[in-house]
Amino acid sequence: MAQSTAMDIDRFWHIIESARSSAATAGVPFDEALVSHLADCPAQEILEYAERFDEVHDALYRWDVWAAAYLVGGGCSDDSFMDFRAGVIALGREWYERAAADPDSLAGHPAVVGAARADRDETLFHEEVNYAAAGAFERVTGDADAFYAAWAEHRPEREPDTAAVDMGEDFDFDDDGEMHRRLPRLAKLCLGPS
Secondary structure (H helix, E strand, O other), X not given: OOOOOOOOHHXXXXXXXXXXXXXXXXXXXXXXXXHHHHHOOOHHHHHHHHHHHHHHHHOOOOHHHHXXXXXXXXOOOHHHHHHHHHHHHHOOHHHHHHHHHOHHHHHHOHHHHHHHHHOXXXXXXXXXXXXXXXXXXXXXXXXOOHHHHHHHHHOOXXXXXXXXXXXXXXXXXXXXXXXXXXXXXXXXXXXXXX
């Protein structure tokens, strides 16, 4: 079994930022630019990227971030929350770190502000970003299933995690007063004044 090692965090964010730049320059969706950047990497590095992606993605699995997704999306299911976290990663390191430290800070992102004004719920929900490593691996190997076999080999055997993930304090996303108290800027932007 291969030893599992996540890529250096700076390398991970360099790939994300390079893909963001390419997407903007070429006028293509971010996920397509990301797949292209990853496809230029060796297969092992794609696996390491996927491992780091999972780590930064999982770090956003918190109630306060989910509440932000709920406000931005006008609701947010489990699957949509996965896509939202991928979308926050797609914003790049600076915005990811801001959102991780204070999800309410997303009220200052131009895409969120623009979406709130135009009543667009899909902003920051980027499902395809979750599958960029698999898409790149397929380009490199020519085999649609190769990533999953390599991923199973790359990841170390792990004991089942019996402890619940600490998501922070749960609260009612449908309670506008609570949302205004916990995420005042986003709530004001998405729900209006309290």
